[in-house]
Amino acid sequence: MNATILLFPGTNRERDMAIALQRATGRKPSITFHRETELPAGTDLVVLPGGFSHGDYLRCGAMAAQSPIMGAVRDFAARGGHVLGVCNGFQILCEAGLLPGALLQNAGLRFLSMDCVLRVERAGTPFTARWQKGATFRAPMAHGDGNYFADDATLDRLEGEGLVAFRYADRNRNGAARDIAGILSPNLRVLGLMPHPEDLVDPLMGGEDGLPLFQSLAESLVSA
């Protein structure tokens, strides 16, 4: 699997993401800068990591969503390419219109930095193949704007079509609509989620709870 990690000014989780991808695939991902207009040839997976792209100015992810590289990401997704956005990456995907809804400021106004427990709502996708539906796992989170919002019709559609990937299973700390932590595109190839599975992929990090996501991708994209 050839993965590339997008780097915007203010991105700061690209190294964690690279470690997780390398651990699952044995291959080092490439880095693509925001000013590029093309993805590396042969890219199987585009990853938008966490951070504070463009200082979170205007709205989280708003500036990054208009970056030159995002045109190529849109084309890639439209051709059926796989895209993963974590935390700020999820915010960017929503701002870019690649996923529906938006991430509002946490309902309690506080930045949340702690572990949470996620429940797998949709198994059998390129991102969740290694889990059973209903499985729970620990994931670190670190965000100020993780309060997922979409109108009721959109939420009903996401639930009806099985596009909710993960929900908060312990406590909904950020106020997210219907406890939603992560959602999928209709073709199941674009995933955005707020918590950071890439930060629990090695016993040295305190656990491997997040590794199945990257293993699922590695297996799905090898056989694709």
Next chain:
Amino acid sequence: MSAAKGLKARVFVMPKNGVLDPQGKAIGHALGTLGFEGIGEVRTGKVIELELSETDPDAAKAAAEAMARKLLANTVIESFRVEIA
């Protein structure tokens, strides 16, 4: 950016009705704590001022609205209004 010597546009961006505004809630709470009474809902938004080279008010408004739709507001969660001066 070229030096703009035309009209000014003010873009008012507000959270849509039904979208939680925790900052507004906190401000309302603080005002109550300070002894200000009779305050209902408090909503916060932002104002973005733009200097334009455009001198025709209708064209300036249309341009600012296009900017708001594309970048300044996220119409999933925010509404906007443009004033030209």
